[in-house]
Amino acid sequence: MDFATIFLIQVAYAIASLALISVGLAIIYGMMRVINFAHGEFLMLGGYAVILPVQAGVNLWIAMLVIAPLVVGLFGVVVERLIIRPLYGRVIDTVLATWGLSLLMIGVASAVLGYYQEGSKPPLGSIAIGAYRESVYTFFVIGITGAILLALYLGLKRTRFGLLARGTMQNPAMAAGLGVDTGKMYAATFGLGAALSGLAGAILAPISGVVPVIGATYIAKAFITVISGGATVLAGTASAATLLGAVNQVVTFVATPVVGEVALLAAAIILLRLLPAGITGRLFRGGI
Amino acid sequence: MRISRRSVLASTSAAIAGATLPRFAFAQGAAIKLGTICDTSGPMQPFGTQKLQCVQLAVEEINAAGGLLGRNVEIVSYDAQSTDQLYAQFAQQLALRDRVAVVHAALQSSSREVIRPILRRANALYFYNTRYEGGVCDRNTFCTGTTPGQLLANLLPFMIKKFGKKIYVLAADYNFGQLSEKWTRKIAKENGAEVIASEFFPLDVSQFGPTIGKIQAAKPNFIVNTFVGPAHAAFYGQWAGTGMKKEIPIASQTFGEGGEHLRMPPELSEGIYVCYSYFEELDRAPNKAFLERFRKKFGTNYGYLSDLGTSEYMGVRFWAEAVKKAKSLEREPVIKALEAGIALDGPGGSMATDAKTHHFVFDMHLAEMKDRKFSILQSFSQVQPTNPEGVCDLIKNPNTNQQFEPKL
Secondary structure (H helix, E strand, C coil), X not given: CHHHHHXXXXXXXXXXXXXXXXXXXXXXXXXXXXXCCCHHHHHHHHHHHHHXXXXXXXXXXXXXXXXXXXXXXXXXXXXXXXXXXXXXCCHHHHHHHHHHHHHHHHHHHHHHCXXXXXXXXXXXXXXXXXXXXXXXXXXXXXXXXHXXXXXXXXXXXXXXXXXHHHHHHHCHHHHHHCCCCHHHHHHHHHHHHHHHHHHHXXXXXXXXXXXXXXXXXXXXXXXXXXHHHCCCHHHHHHHHHHHHHHHHHHHHHHCCHHHHHHHHHHHHHHHHHHCCCCHHHHCCCCCC | CXXXXXXXXXXXXXXXXXXXXXXXXXXXXXXEEEEEEECCCCCCHHHHHHHHHHHHHHHHHHHHCCCECCECEEEEEEECCCCHHHHHHHHHHHHHHCCCCEEEEXXXXXXXXXXXXXXXXXXXXXXXXXXXXXXXXXXXXXXXXCCCCCCHHHHHHHHHHHHCCEEEEEEECCHHHHHHHHHHHHHHHHCCCEEEEEEEECCCCCCCHXXXXXXXXXXXXXXXXXXXXXXXXXXHHHHHHCXXXXXXXXXECCCXXXXXXXXXXXXXXXXXXXXECCCCCCCCHHHHHHHHHHHHHHCCCCCCCCHHHHHHHHHHHHHHHHHHHHCCCCHHHHHHHHHCCCEEECCXXXXXXXXXXXXEEEEEEEEEEECCEEEEEEEEEEECCXXXXXXXXXXXXXXXXXXXXXXX
């Protein structure tokens, strides 16, 4: 019974962490159709944006929830202005440019920060569940992911910015005709996606640690989740993360982490064979 | 100037003779080339950097003492950036282009298995100076790292006696981790204990939630891990974060080798057990003198020096000693000199060649992590390398070229 509880918590955690690493990409790729190959490195940057300030004496929560998204968000705005903006509509060129950015960021991080990783313990301690123990931080990750998705839903659905952003992405010419500064909307939306990536990297940093190449472990899963989710950004990401995260973690429990990864990929392939437009190509249509 | 036919003949024949001289007969006074490949960038940087530094220190000391055969030793060094492909490329370059007298290279067992056949084919003498899963039996290769017969065979009986007979194994998912797990099972069985479960992790896995759940369900008496690289180090934080640290002790085959214990809070590392051939904390005069020389050359801000570094240092010294004894740089006399038996006192204890296996006899030390320091509990004198049932005998069968695995 206790083991079943631990099992369910871990499955929920896998779903949450998958949604967390994908949500920034869902904005940038799902909404804006920009294939950002540097997404993993945005997460890495978020990780360092929490670890380095904490080493310098900043409070962990301020670094994680304020500094990291702010730093990566601003970085995203700069990247959009310098690299992405001249390449809108040129998919292959964007892939090459962001891939180059990804290699550059890994190279700079390797050269400047190296691989002498600081070990840390997830904050908040642990609680007993029957004969078992679980880290409280696991619950924090699950909770904050839910909060981020909810805030994003309300932000896109209920605010003026959300409406303008969705309108601009759907039909930029019409939006511009109605007086929307589409250039600013693109920059702001890209910045929002980058900030969410930075926040995700920061939240996972106390668990996984950060090394310059950590982005590689995130990027494939993030793309698979967003693509499996389909056109509807939030509902798609949430439903795909639920399905793939559950498959991954259940198989990891039954077998090994390697087989768990294989199961995730197999599930994604079968899903896209059955639903080529992703989950929201068929279900939850018309949502956000 | 008049060029006579005779002088032309004389100079060309000298040039031809020069071109066809044997490989290592350089002009008198030219430096002897020693090749190394270390990972001084990429995920294995914390390990590769100290290995290269120890080679540099050993070579500097050899040169300060007058060099070898009246010549200086010069290092030809490549950074493999923690990728096996580059190991293959640089091994070829060292053997064929740089024509080095000896190669000291590789951290991971996967890298070793990439370059070992290349160097064997090129007849380039190879030293693998890293603690590993044991069993390599190849006349061209000398292994100055410890093997399971030295490490696990002393660590496991201690753990079994102290904590109990149920073992849970966590290991890196490549030849080092896989074969170490087999040795763990074999040595556990010989000591009346049992491995109740084993899990393997690719080097980029840094999330251990399900594993920690499974360990709690299996209730082992202790854990034996063979973690490799920075991603796996995240386990210690997650393990302590779950509050399991006090319940189930850990014995490790790798902990501390990159100084990771100095970069994590002491509560994460407290009470981890290891058994190595070297610790900075060893209270021996040769160790103190060695550390003083190392710190004088590289400063004090290097982190922690483990047997990954000292094995490299000793590897170079053993090779140099063999060259002196053989009075030659040629591969064959140097191998014969090593097989004839050489013993040297190193920072961690005295080391001697084992002719049959091309491995080394070590003094081993068992230690427990206490407040970020290895506290030495017990030392084992002159422990033989892994060679079950004497399967590896390079004196009797010099053509053997394989890695022997434990029979379960």
